[in-house]
Amino acid sequence: MSELNLNKKQDGNDKGNAESATPTNYENSLENIAGNQTHGDNSRRKTNTGEHVLDLTGKMDKTKVMCQDPLVVCTSNKLGEEAEVRDTWSNKVEFILACIGNVVGLGNMWRFPYLCYKSGGGAFLIPYFIMLVVCGIPLLYMELAVGQYTRQGPIGAMHKMCPLFKGTGLATVIMSFLLSTYYNVIIAWALYYLINSFMDPLPWEGCNNDWNSELCWNGTKFNSSQDQEANNKTSAPQEFYDNHLLQMTKGIDNFGTMRWELLACLAVAWILVYFCLWKGIKSTGKVVYVTATLPYLFIGAFIVRALTLPGSELGLVYFFSPKWETLLEAKVWVNAAAQNFNSIGIAFGSLMAFSSYNRFDNRLMRDTLIISLTDAVTCILAGICVFGTLGNLAFEQGKSVDEVVSSGPGLVFVAYPAALSKMPFPHVWSVIFFSMLLCLGIDSQFATVEVIITSIKDAYGRWIRLHLKRHEVLVLLVCFVSFICGLPNVMQGGIYFFTLIDYYAAAISLMYIAFFEVIAIVWVYGANRLARNVRDMTGELPNYYIRGCWMVAAPCLIMAIWIFSLADYEAPTYNKGQYIFPGWSIGMGWAISCLSLLAIPILAVIAIIKAKGNNITQKLKASIKSPIRECPCCGKMLNKQHEAHHGTAANNPDNEICLEQLTSD
Numbered sequence: 001m002s003e004l005n006l007n008k009k010q011d012g013n014d015k016g017n018a019e020s021a022t023p024t025n026y027e028n029s030l031e032n033i034a035g036n037q038t039h040g041d042n043s044r045r046k047t048n049t050g051e052h053v054l055d056l057t058g059k060m061d062k063t064k065v066m067c068q069d070p071l072v073v074c075t076s077n078k079l080g081e082e083a084e085v086r087d088t089w090s091n092k093v094e095f096i097l098a099c100i101g102n103v104v105g106l107g108n109m110w111r112f113p114y115l116c117y118k119s120g121g122g123a124f125l126i127p128y129f130i131m132l133v134v135c136g137i138p139l140l141y142m143e144l145a146v147g148q149y150t151r152q153g154p155i156g157a158m159h160k161m162c163p164l165f166k167g168t169g170l171a172t173v174i175m176s177f178l179l180s181t182y183y184n185v186i187i188a189w190a191l192y193y194l195i196n197s198f199m200d201p202l203p204w205e206g207c208n209n210d211w212n213s214e215l216c217w218n219g220t221k222f223n224s225s226q227d228q229e230a231n232n233k234t235s236a237p238q239e240f241y242d243n244h245l246l247q248m249t250k251g252i253d254n255f256g257t258m259r260w261e262l263l264a265c266l267a268v269a270w271i272l273v274y275f276c277l278w279k280g281i282k283s284t285g286k287v288v289y290v291t292a293t294l295p296y297l298f299i300g301a302f303i304v305r306a307l308t309l310p311g312s313e314l315g316l317v318y319f320f321s322p323k324w325e326t327l328l329e330a331k332v333w334v335n336a337a338a339q340n341f342n343s344i345g346i347a348f349g350s351l352m353a354f355s356s357y358n359r360f361d362n363r364l365m366r367d368t369l370i371i372s373l374t375d376a377v378t379c380i381l382a383g384i385c386v387f388g389t390l391g392n393l394a395f396e397q398g399k400s401v402d403e404v405v406s407s408g409p410g411l412v413f414v415a416y417p418a419a420l421s422k423m424p425f426p427h428v429w430s431v432i433f434f435s436m437l438l439c440l441g442i443d444s445q446f447a448t449v450e451v452i453i454t455s456i457k458d459a460y461g462r463w464i465r466l467h468l469k470r471h472e473v474l475v476l477l478v479c480f481v482s483f484i485c486g487l488p489n490v491m492q493g494g495i496y497f498f499t500l501i502d503y504y505a506a507a508i509s510l511m512y513i514a515f516f517e518v519i520a521i522v523w524v525y526g527a528n529r530l531a532r533n534v535r536d537m538t539g540e541l542p543n544y545y546i547r548g549c550w551m552v553a554a555p556c557l558i559m560a561i562w563i564f565s566l567a568d569y570e571a572p573t574y575n576k577g578q579y580i581f582p583g584w585s586i587g588m589g590w591a592i593s594c595l596s597l598l599a600i601p602i603l604a605v606i607a608i609i610k611a612k613g614n615n616i617t618q619k620l621k622a623s624i625k626s627p628i629r630e631c632p633c634c635g636k637m638l639n640k641q642h643e644a645h646h647g648t649a650a651n652n653p654d655n656e657i658c659l660e661q662l663t664s665d
Contacts, residue, residue: 086356086357087282088357089281089357089358090282091285092362094284094285094286095354095357095362095367096370098281098285098354098443098447099351099367100292100370100371100375101288101291101447102350102443102444103344103351103372103375104292104375105440105441105444106412106437106440106441106444107342107343108343108375108378109385109386109440110407110408110409110411111339111343112343112383113319113383113407114406114411116128117318117387118335119326119332119336120327120332121319122320122322123324123327124326124335124336125380126327127327127332127337130336131333131336131339131557132340132372132376134553134554134557135340135341135553135554135558136344136346137368138545138546138549138550138553138554139344139346139514139549139550140344140346140351140368141364141365141368142521142550142554143355144351144355144367145355145533145542146161146352146521146530147351147354148355148358148360148362148537149360149536149632150356151356151633153169153173153349153352153353153454154168154169154170154349154352154353155169155170156458157352158517158520160626160628161521161525161626162521162524162624162626163607163623163624163627164524164604164607164608164623165519165520165524165600165604166603166604166607167516167600167601167603167604168347168513168599169349169455170599171513171596171599171600172348172349172451172517172596173349173451173455175348175349175513176348176349176448176449176451176452177452177482178501178505178595179448180448182486182489182502183441183445183448184266184270184273184441184445184483184486185489185494187269187272187437188262188265188269189262189265189413190434190441191265191434191438192245192261192265193245193413194434194435195265197427197434198427200427202417202420202430204237204417204418204421205218205426211243211244212236213239213243215234216233216235216239217236218236235414235418237413237417237418237421240417241409241413241414245262245413246495247259248492248495248496249492251579251582252582252585253493253582253585254492255493255494256491256492257492258492259490259491259492259494262490263487266483266486266490270479270480270482270483273445273479274476274479276291277450277475277479278476279471281354281357281450284450291443292439295436295440296378299378299382299436302429302433302436303384303385305423306384306388307384307388309388309423310395311392311393311396312388312389312391312392313391314394315388315392315394316384316387316388316391318387318390318402319386319387334561337557337561338511338565341510341511343375343379344372344375346514347513348451348510349451349455350447350450350451351371354447360537360633360634361537361538362537362538364537386411387401389415389416390404390405392422393415393418393419396422416433420433449475449482452478457471457474496574496579496581499572500572500581500588501589503572503589504589504590505596508565508590508597509596511558511562511565515558518550518554518555521550523555524624525626527550528547529642530550531547533642533643535643536642536643536644536645572586607623608623628642630644
């Protein structure tokens with residue numbers, strides 16, 4: 001690493017040193033882009049961030065380059081207007097913790113263990129880790145690289161990659177918005193349970209409450225003569241969830257009235273999200289030190305407790321016992337790939353948005369491995385925690401694990417409360433558990449909202465600065481609109497709407513969006529060009545394995561998952577098929593899906609219409625051509641290899657190097 005001396009210039013001082021520097025095209029480009037003003041000498045520039053001299057020694061033969069510090073500005077303003085400084089993470093740890101907080105969420109607790117159990121137990125770990133290596137890690141690396149290079153959220157990044165597929169970015173943002181409206185409802189439920197955890201006795205323990213029915217069962221064991229009667233009973237935690245928390249109606253055609261307690265909890269949840277985001281990534285970076293690390297303390301405590309419970313070995317046997325014959329089933333491999341997509345967050349936009357705030361020279365591979373492996377290990381730890389507890393629940397109730405196992409909200413709000421109530425000091429464990437859910441959920445929620453905020457700022461940054469003035473106002477508006485759109489979920493019939501939007505907003509759309517995102521980046525923009533972009537940032541090309549997965553393995557796997565999911569499509573139901581949604585509600589679900597699905601073809605048509613050309617062929621060719629002509633970081637023109645700072649020109653002693661590169665750690 002060359003020795004760097006960054007000296008802040010005084011008024012008229014160091015003139016001799018400045019005059020010895022030969023002005024370069026790079027300096028002139030900075031003058032045009034950042035609005036620098038010349039003061040007598042072309043080598044002296046003044047910017048709104050102050051004057052700096054970069055003294056390069058060693059390989060650069062003392063070539064001096066003038067540059068802004070920090071070099072994190074948007075340099076695509078062709079009107080000569082002052083560019084906006086883009087925020088960056090205070091340090092690398094904040095970025096990694098934010099990404100871990102995003103990928104490690106409620107799905108790790110309620111989806112992976114159940115999917116592992118249903119897909120061959122311990123044998124499922126083989127396709128899961130194969131898909132992680134073949135698909136999960138390469139695509140996570142790709143999204144981080146695209147966000148960091150373009151310095152844009154999903155919409156702006158995809159426009160820079162390929163204007164024809166800009167709609168994939170918009171589809172991602174729409175999906176994230178829909179997700180944000182109902183995901184926070186789960187956090188509101190967790191808050192409600194957390195508050196009730198301080199009551200004595202726990203309200204979901206007994207059957208003597210106003211909301212309990214005559215069929216309520218408090219969890220005591222049944223003998224053989226009572227088995228038939230047991231089948232008609234409803235557990236106390238289930239009645240607390242259905243009759244007290246939700247106060248659910250008979251169906252989606254009867255929404256009932258507002259659940260005011262849940263409305264208050266939802267408002268508190270959105271207030272928490274707001275204060276996590278109100279100062280941008282500066283506030284987010286501080287919050288994740290708590291929200292991304294605290295759940296591991298809780299998970300560790302629960303694993304220790306779960307392994308010491310009587311009957312825990314019954315659950316662990318179900319979780320880990322391999323069923324090798326399932327490896328021959330295509331559905332198991334599809335489930336493994338889908339779990340990686342859902343857990344890591346491919347095509348959700350959050351990771352792309354977070355990486356857009358990185359330093360331009362941030363090393364990506366280490367980050368990718370840390371994030372993906374942390375998520376995988378957390379899935380396994382969560383499985384031990386969940387199935388150890390379910391084994392105890394089955395032992396206490398005299399049932400098999402098959403009869404008590406569940407996934408989704410039914411696991412964390414019914415099965416787990418039943419197990420918690422049987423533990424010593426149940427109030428303490430309830431507080432710990434629902435605090436853990438709160439931390440797991442809030443991380444993923446504010447990461448989802450950040451996608452929306454980043455995309456709006458990238459598209460309408462100037463209008464926001466002129467009219468809204470402050471970032472806090474934009475965050476407030478986004479949170480308020482999402483809060484209003486989420487109100488149907490906290491009505492008495494809201495659980496039916498929640499089930500529909502959860503199924504159609506993401507489950508149907510995700511693979512469709514991911515497929516076109518990968519096609520746009522690795523086939524149209526070009527995997528090799530993206531690899532050179534990575535070299536421009538980090539000095540190193542991604543290895544051949546990563547590029548091979550980008551070009552072949554990932555698109556084929558995504559296509560297979562997409563086709564399989566469509567072939568295996570079944571209309572959603574509620575309560576294990578006991579409630580069948582009416583046809584009009586299924587139509588409403590598909591309409592929700594179309595909000596994101598149609599964004600891709602609509603924006604593709606618009607891109608072709610706006611593209612230059614005299615006929616459709618010329619317009620199509622123009623619409624797939626990337627508009628990137630200069631380094632998104634410093635504005636220097638790219639060479640024929642689409643690089644500004646590395647490649648064949650890197651050995652030229654007169655080559656100007658981006659300040660962000662030279663100040664890397």
